[in-house]
Amino acid sequence: MAKITKKRKEVVAKLEKDKVYSLQEASTLIKEISNAKFDASVDLAVRLGVDPRKANQMVRGVVSLPHGTGKDVKVLALVTPDKEAEAKEAGADFVGLDEYLDKIKGGWTDVDVIITMPSVMGKLGPLGRVLGPRGLMPNPKTGTVTMDVAKAVTEVKAGKIDFKVDKTGIVHASIGKASFSADKIEDNANELLTTLMKLKPTASKGIYVKSIYMSSTMSPSIAIDTKIG
Known part of the structure; x- marks a missing residue:
């Protein structure tokens, strides 16, 4: 014992x-x-x-x-170029699209939350096996798939x-x-x-x-x- x-x-x-x-x-x-x-x-x-x-x-x-939460939440914003500045200003730690999709395909998941846009969700489908088990797949119901990227990033950083x-x-x-x-x-x-x-x-x-x-x-x-x- x-x-x-x-x-x-x-x-x-x-x-x-x-x-x-x-x-x-x-x-x-x-x-x-x-x-x-x-x-x-x-x-x-x-x-x-x-x-x-x-x-x-x-x-x-x-x-x-x-x-x-008291935790420094690391946010990845998977967005098109016209939304990148908005995401960065809101405090996203990583901002981009294709380069991060390639990193995730390679096994990189060093983030806490992923926020994206409706038009990008189609590209995330094939990554479900990587993101799903880790609870990282964006979902409209949780506000992580949205056109208002800045608001989503700000809320997550603030404790959502x-x-x-x-x-x-x-x-x-x-x-x-x-x-x-x-x-x-x-x-x-x-x-x-x-x-x-x-x-x-x-x-x-x-x-x-x-x-x-x-x-x-x-x-x-x-x-x-x-x-x-």
Whole structure:
């Protein structure tokens, strides 16, 4: 059996066994139990009462976190020459088209989000096997396929994230950093949870939000009261 370190014991001791915390309590506690030597990400895992295998119970959406994610999001704008200046001014890290399509074909995917235009989507089809599994394929539903490239880039840089329920019925999302104040963590978490509540499928019966857990990189999870909103 693996030995529990002294630091780990101190962290676990701060958590009350079987207690379900309020969102405010969890946002404060997560800072106390995050002892990584780097600025750990704070994540939410929300288990929903849906069957993702059924199209009418798929939960997917976007949310603009009021305080951003704390992460420097690397954005690739795949645009035609007339849109390049617009994308660069908005803060895109990489801007271009054919040269980046060739790089992706060669296996390059060192970006977090790809934004493109409707007219370019046809060129991205053959790259689905590379981009799809990495969650990088642009999608009109998440605002990453648009003619308003500048707005899309600005929103992503400011903290707009997209989420999707996985095959086990769980939505995972990063909502900030351990260095954030407890108030900012709570605000971001509340924004995501409120958005999820609005996306409840009409075909979903029974309890919609079954469990909510907050954790940071390398920290234990904190159970959060599902009575939200």
